[in-house]
Amino acid sequence: MSDTHVDIDEDALSAEVSKLDTIPESPDEYGTRQRARRTPGGSAMSVLRWAWYSLTSMRTALILLFLLALASVPGSILPQRGGSDPLRVSDYYAKHPTLAPILDHLGLFNVFGSAWFAAIYLLLFISLAGCVLPRSRRHLRAMRLRPPAAPRNISRLPVSTSWHTDQSPDDALGRAHELLRRKHFRADRADNVDSRADRADNVDSRADRADNVDFRADRADTVDSRADRGTGPTSSVNAEKGHLRETGNLLFHVSLLVVLVGIALTSVFGFTGSALVKEHDGFTDTTIDYDSFSPGRFVNIDKLPPFSFTLNKFEATYQRGGPANGDANSFAANVSWQPSLGAPPRDYTIEVNHPLSTQGTNVYLANHGYAPHFIVRDGSGHSFDETVPFIPQPGTSQYDGVVKLPDAKPQQLGITGIFLPTASANPVNGMPTSIFPAPDNPAVVIGVFSGDLGLNSGLPQSVYALDTAKMSRIATTTLRPGDTLTLPNGAGTVTFVGYDQWAAFNITHDPGKPVVFGAVCATVLGLVMSLAIRRRRLWVRASRDDSGRTLVEVGGLTRTDASGGFEDEFKRLVTALQSVVPPTAQDG
């Protein structure tokens, strides 16, 4: 459409500057939209329209962004149920018995899963969609439009310059046109157009005003009829560059929407759980085999991926000697696994940064420990074979656990134990402690209790703690593998046979993850494009002045809000233009 000519009313320049984008709030456009926004009006329809425009305005987006930031704050300060340590919530209850229930009622112990947090981000994303999707449509249209015509008075543009040349106007423009195209400007030549036609057409790369597009076509003919009003037809090169800025900005915003879609996919179709598995034991992907399991809303727990695996061996290596003595170097869980029942088993090593992946489900190695193996013979001669996972004690290389024998006769037996992978006497008090996490010199310190385990009280009991309220301690000792302790009064014997290791796994099915990951990469790309690229326009006009010489005028325009630096580029462009359209000698 190189026949689009016309001119900017100088007063409208600043408005013009902001039109280099599809930002919705430029002052002079959208008259109706603005009005709709300010006044709800009477009818239900206009109230709705007003609500929609308000919601999708940038100001609302800004406020919602703040609310989102503000709403996240309590989630970082108060203990959270879904957080790293849910027990802290009950601690908080114990410490603040009156305040805690109130906070709980407000959802403050589960901020990120609460309805009001969801309300904020959903509103924000509706606002985003309502703002960005129409912008994208407008932008697609704007991409196809040609650069607008030169303003009548180029010297009033924010940056401009002029010089005389010996070339003819036609020549000068030809060269300028070629140069700008070489520099990847979208550049058009507009020959012999009246520079005083209606500005309305010009206004825009902003195809957003639907009517504006039509306007252009309609007005094409009016141009000639007005030619007599101007100073006579002139020719110019109209150039524009940097649509990618807006493209990047839209890519960024649309990607944010896609991130949300990915997260939603996971929360609806994903699940996460954990399982502790001892060596030689197996795990099958059914809910019974999980220690904890939280499925998404539409997960059919009868149709979990049918894989299974057996933990053959767990191996850990540690730093020996030096200041980092005892630090872990590697953990590896050697498993044989089957993608489905009856499939041939395959070997795999699950490591910390190396999960097992099958059918969109990942199995991560999360923790490990030892499971001492005891054979306990009770007073009646009955024997129990128990291999019980002991749990690592933070900050030490010891593992705690209990063995409960509710069926022991004549009284129930309970054992509390501390597993010491490398046992040694504490130099201060002589107590056995573990000085290294690898099983160099394994031993277990046990206390044996007899009495009532309290399992029938109806209260839920942890498998890792012994309630000794109704029990009495009958023995305490340290055993090495193969040692047997004989209990007093014919209560039986305890043999420490040896130990296995166990590994704990996090098992997650996260169908939205690739979506989130892709979208998140796109956000960075979009951001960089949007913040690094400048949208700018350049006009070159060449005409004969009164003395018959060729006057070249160059002017440029960029968005005011951009980070500046356009002057530099303009200067470089002018230098380049002058190398193809040299100034007349006496000018230099």
Next chain:
Amino acid sequence: MPVDVGLARLSNDLIAGGIVAYSVAFLGFALDAAFGEGFDKKASASAEQAVVPAQVPALVGASTAGSLPEGSTSADATGAAAGAGAADGAGARGASTSSDKYKLPRRSGLFAVVCTVIGWLLEGGAILSRGLSVHRLPWGNMYEFTLALTFASVTAFLVLMTRQRARFLGVFLMAPVVLALGLAVLVLYVPAAPLMPALHSYWLAIHVTAAIVASGVFIVGTAATVMFLIADRYALAAAAGKPVRFTGLARMMPDRDVLDRTAYRAYAFAFPIWTFAVIAGAIWAEYAWGHYWQWDPKETWAFITWVVYAGYLHARATAGWRGRKAAYVAMLGFATILFNFFVVNIFISGMHSYAGV
């Protein structure tokens, strides 16, 4: 591998030297600002047009463009431009304003820049030798993080000075840098030691490095924003005809627009890096824990920072918010970074327990 004690000690000596150099630089910048030629408003506004190519006869800045009569000859135009003073942003300044009175301060400005570079080299050496002494990237605890952070912001400042006039930031940047380093050495210091194993991951290295670079640049932006707010207050008071006190302070400020634009540049540069840092952290978490986002306090505050700076970028594009209000939003963004660094690291426990204090 054992810690190289000699290198660790060298690192401590270098950082002490760095602090001294930065402090001297701060004094130099302060002298320069207080008694120097001041920052001529027009000149700094057109600072970007510093070098006018010889063959461009009449390049005029925004300020004078409007005054050019249409069709004026280029000779007229050159005269008009020079007359209006736009050109003095360029070469004129160096040569013509060298009255004796200003010699000392102008030298002190230059001297301050040199000291900054020396301090920067010393600090860089301190970080390098610390890293070599422990055989890892030296940003594993708050002490090391503070060193890296201040190094990043001084680097950003130096780079900015090569691209535009930015010496005016000196006072407001070196003050927090010296303060932070003093805090690091006196309060946060921990002897060189290897890293806990959970922190061995190159995603972590990428994540923390990006966070440091972004925060360092955010600091530079914040210095510009603080100056903008002060300059804006003066301008408002002056416009309202109120008495303006401490005119010295006002005089050392360049034009508000320059400050605003410098701040925006810094934020616009840092924001995508921050975005990337948050994403890299999520990827690392995914590897380490199988969950890319768990709303751990540190993650939550990184997110809050991100949202607030997104708010800033929006505020700047929204009529009625640009200028002062947007500047407040940017200050809030910086406050969230500080909160994350000091309060979350020290008082709120989460999975990111690497504070080492």
